[in-house]
Amino acid sequence: MADNIARVFADAIAADPTRPLLTWYDDATGERTELSGATLANWVAKTANLLVDELARQPGDTAAVLLPPHWQTAAVLLGCWSAKLTVTDTPGDVDVLFAAAGRVAEADTWSAGDRYALALDPFALPMRQVPAGFADFVTEVRGHGDHFTPYPRGGPGDAELLARAAARATELGLRPGDRLLVDTDRHPDPVDWLLAPLTAGASVVPCGNLDPARVRSRAANERVTSTLD
Structure with missing residues (x-):
């Protein structure tokens, strides 16, 4: 069984890095953002390089990720896992914290060495006003390299997460080349909307x-083979 999330991600995009890997919709704003495997890998690498090169984070350090499902959240999570950080949502002391702009007040109750805020802008634009005590993730991450060599072994929680993801993929009947549509409001766990696929x-x-009235047409337009709603 796989025990390295970074390796699983690399294997998932190896056959064709140019094919759409993650296509994010927000029916409240009309956003549609499509990322190929190569594009997402660049964001993941930049995030991992930010953590390792700039922050000197070490394997086993902790990261709080106070973010909703989103394509930028995928980059943050995969970047943390590539750097072998332990991702947690249990309040306490952590080494680095990533928070959506709307959760800054909640994030202030955590003790963290480094803090990054994300506006989750559809075009990944910098924040107009950065909350006090935070750095703008998009601004900071853009300056880092597009390539990161993951550690040969996974982080401390990789095996458990991947076991859950594999079981979920089996439950959903997912196979290579499938395309899964997920209602992230009902299924916010990244095991469902990120790791299982x-x-x-x-x-x-x-x-x-998700607007239920749009599911059928979206599934047809996106060539969806399975739906989790």
Whole structure:
């Protein structure tokens, strides 16, 4: 069984890095953002390089990720896992914290060495006003390299997460080349909308604020083979 999330991600995009891997929708804003495997890998590498090169984070350090499902959240999570950080949502002391702009007040109750805020802008634009005590993730991450060599062994929680993801992929009947549409409001766990498709070699269409009336047409337009709603 795989025990390295970074390796699973690399394997998922190796056959064709140019194919759509993650297509994010938000029906409340009309956003549609499509990322190929190569594009997402660049964001993941930049995030991992930010953590390792700039912050000197070490394997086993902790990261709080106070973010909703989103394509930028995928980059943050995969970047943390590539750097062998332990991702947690249990309040306490952590080494680095990533928070959505709307959760800054919640994030202030955590003790963290480094803090990054994300506006989750559809075009990944910098924040107009950065909250006090935070750095703008998009601004900071852009200056880092597009390539990161993951550690040969996974982080401390990789095996458990990947076991859950593999079981979920089996439950959903996912196979290589499949395309999964996910209602992320009902299924916010990244095992559902990120890791399960990756372990199966499938791509994913995560949808926030999903309008049920749009599911059928979206599934047809995106060539969806399975739906989790």
